[in-house]
Amino acid sequence: MPWWFWILLWIALIALSLLFHGWLGVRLFRRFMATVRELGDAGKRFSTISPRNETSDVEPAEVRPEPGSAIFASPDQMRHDYLTAKAFRQEVRRKKRVQRKAERGQPQSLHDIEFR
Structure with a gap:
């Protein structure tokens, strides 16, 4: 095999490797952004939860010890x-x-x- 074939082969392998790592990076970034978006939605949803009802089955302890x-x-x-x-x-x-x-x-x- 000629010497230039080895150069082309290594260039192709490195290019494919960089392309694959770039694809993995974009995919990871998209998943991270989706997670951040879901976390923001969950924060908005749970920040609007009303306090417990007054007619709860659990009666709060009337006498609380001092800290x-x-x-x-x-x-x-x-x-x-x-x-x-x-x-x-x-x-x-x-x-x-x-x-x-x-x-x-x-x-x-x-x-x-x-x-x-």
Whole structure:
């Protein structure tokens, strides 16, 4: 093979490589711009969400501890507060789950049914 063939071959390979990388770059840029556009739309959509209804199933805690008061509280008191709040959150989730399944007509799970 003549020497000029190798030069043409390498030029063609480099040109194809640059063309391929350019195509990948344009494709990546378009996907990035689509993601940014979707993120902007989501920001607009979620910025207009109204606050929770006053008639919510979850009643807000009436007595809130002062910020920083946990530092001076006893560990037993903090453990009790944590476990009480955890049980309350679990009960709220259970009630929502039961209500959602009842609305959809789905069978209830045995551990969700109250036997008390």
